[in-house]
Amino acid sequence: MHARRLTTGVYTGLLLLLAVYFMPWAQANTLLSASPNQASYSLTPYNEFWLADEQSLTINDLLSQQRTFQRTHQAQDLNFGYTRGDVWLRTQVRNDSPEPQRWIVEFEYPFLDYVTLYTLRQQHSDVQHSGSAVPVEQRALARRQAVFPLELAAHETVTLYTHVAASGSKMLSYNLLTPEAFYTQNDRHNFWLATYFGMLLAMGLYNLLLFFGLKERVFLHYSLFVAGFGLAILAFNGIGTLMFWSFLGENTSRLVALGFTFASTMATLFAQSFLNTEAYCPRWHQVLSTFRNYCWLAVIASLLLPIPAALHLMDVTGFMAALLLLICGSYCSLRRVPSARLFVFAWSIFLLGAGVFALRNLGILPANFITLHGIQIGSALEMLLLSFALASRFNKLKRQKERAQAAMLTALKKQEAALEQKVAARTRALEHLANCDMLTGLLNRHGLARCAKEALERNRQYSQRLALLMLDLDRFKPINDCYGHEAGDFVLQQIAKRIAHLARTGDHCARFGGDEFIIIMENIEPDDTLENIQTRIAEAIRSPIKLPCGERVSVSVSIGVSTCQETDDATLESLLREADSHMYAVKSRQAAKCYRYGSAS
Template structure:
């Protein structure tokens, strides 16, 4: 009994609510249709205050204010508005068909808040959805907003939709059977997959070209393509469904941010591709300014209301389309070969942007063409722009071949001139080579003489103090490495000064030369004979040496030096006093060894001259 009474009350209520709804007409559902557009049967009510509820719009005061949607053709597009809008739609299920499950689609994924109120077999159903909510809160898993309805055969019901959004209020409403929606969705998802596959292929292809050629125009196009994909994925609802289903805050702004970045990188690509900095500086500055505005708009959602940003991005998109086309035309008239393909490809995309901006502002009706204008334009643009990039590479190859041809001709002319002067140059080279060889020979002789002068005593030809010092350092190192002894013999002539004073310097020099010869005759091949100055000589015996051998050699030196020396002034008898120092026992530096040997030599003089003496223990003490 209660069930019957409940159904009676429900039908009475429906008659009360459906009667005013018939103003827009009843949409009779057709189970054979692939999908039914409901725009011509929808009544609209604007709610500027955004406070009306379902009970308010059902009441007599507002029910009569619903007006048929003002449409020429296509779907409802209210542009940008701060008002909330109520949509009222009356549908009737077919009388003689068993299908009861129907789906109402609101096919614009960028709407912020949607409330749906449907009376079906189970009574009132209320749904809350929109891109400000996570994807799992939707009543039906789809990129668009889908609302299920369970209708009995012949049932008439009124549907209320409340829509509020900061973006454009595009409201394409359709009714589907579930199988029909599934078939349509499969086709739509397949086409979108093909489209985004083309975007991905183009982005990867141009990225590889950038990595290979290091030309920034390819990087600009990659970034342009990626940012366009972000905006398109948000516009198509795939981002909210697959990429950021749990991030509605980003999903809400991804659409204007993506297209703002698309504009920023698009202006950069245009400047690089058309070389506007070199060919059209004024246009280049305009494009730079447009790109800067787009970049600011990409970050604007952080500070500005969404609606302001969306409107500005749409207006900028229209301005960008017009300006870029003008620049391409200018380049074409100026003979820029790249502008030909660029204009063909870019005009298609810009036409899509122009159509989308005009549709968002409500200047064009919403239909299949205007809704997917960017996808269509960008797909065609990608195909044509691939020709533009290929032509760009082909043009670079032609310029390279032309430059190579000119270079080859210049080389041939140079070769002809070089052949004429080849013999002359060869002769000059030979002469110059001979002169250089002679000069080098003279330099080597001079270098040898300088070295000889630097290390030899000019009177006797013996080593001088500098050469002796080097030999002493070598002997000290040998003594340290071989753990043996060397010896330094300091030889001072006795009574040389009277000979020099009485007979003259010529006789003295002759005597010194003879002494040097005798010392050299007594020395071994590895020994060093040096003259320190005046009548002082040194004989250095490198290690290893035994002290007995050293002392025997000292005796031989004394015997040799006792022999008379004939000079122009007569025969002279000389002798020598020898001081012996052992290294490294008596010193570790040349100075120490010479000092010790000098002391030992004076000991020999103190003993009566014409003998030798070793260093005493007191001589080696510091």
């Protein structure tokens, strides 16, 4: 028995020693030891808070009266909602580095009116101010949310007291970040926010232009809804205060209430126009009209009521509008109202984004980019879908107008098409008459001049080689004399067909005179031998031609060639003169040859 008691006493003593040993470590958990090796810390696990009943309590009053602070155990402990009194936060930060370090204290939620940070050191204390109601030039750092620089000497320990006063909801999650981590995160968030607001601006202006062009009020209602919502989000995110209306002070909160309430009013009006409730669901149209009248009263009340009451009214109005429009859209979807399903899907996404944001504020979901900007993401997707629906509506209206006009313009279009066909056929006939030889179908002199001009231009532009062949028929006149001009015309037609058959794709063949023909050949390759081309042409032309009367005749040809390099400043006239000179030289040689043969015989 005594041994058992002794053993129990030993164990109890050991437990007491362990408790005494670990008690300093438990107390040390309220102290954040910040190491420069880690870029960011959440201050929630190291934080204590106190809800003040007195509005004008100073830091000296707080320190002298020894207020009892409560430990923060989880993120949702720092979500105080619409608490009337101010909130005081307390945490300790120690620099673990042997060198001075610079940190940034960042409050995630931007919609806080006044945030004052007191840094208590051994020798002195610092005071810094920020918040959405504080003018930009008076803030510790000019950023859209409350942020403060924190300088820590080597191994220095400081106590941070933060006083928060806000008319709206108090969500006081805050972090400690290195300047590099803060500015990287801030730039990323600002980029996506700028993209978001740029999208809102583009959609609003686009639909406003559609309203002016089509005179359809649904586009105006959508533009006003986007404008009200965008104005409220600008103020809510702190960007509007940072860039445009820092002078408003506490009235920034009133602007948020006014913007969201006005957006609820325009959303109701847009739903009535978009779903055409007056035609498809008259009872729901009456319900929405009544609620819209209430929304207008809420807009007026947002201007007159105290700011906390205006913000409460904003929350109630927004919730009622979202729920009412979702139920109405679902009913219209069951009634198969056009585009009702897309409307319900868009509003569901918006409510999902708002729900994610609320769950994150309650600490149920972790803090990340999606949960921090749930409302923006949900509203962006919602407005994109509604824009697609409006675009579909625009196309539908366009098709209806086109069908209405089609019945009136059918006869006119037929007549116009018939007239265009006649004009086109007449134009082609005139072009053919102007550019082609009536007998052979080849180019005439006018057509040859036009094609030659274009060919020479391409020759100079693309550095090609061009050749002009002048063909003059020999022994053609006896055919006319013996068989008549009809037989001569028949021979010319057959010769033209043979020339066109031998020509390459892209060559230009023309009848230049009575029995003279021209071939313009572009893009002559270095391995193309003009002598071989002339031989093939001469052989084809010498082939016998059977006349309609049954007789066979044959003609020969004299060919003159002129060429043009890309550097030559040649014209059609110069090429014709050169080819004509060469052709007559060929004729002279052939005549001399025939004379020698005749003398020898």
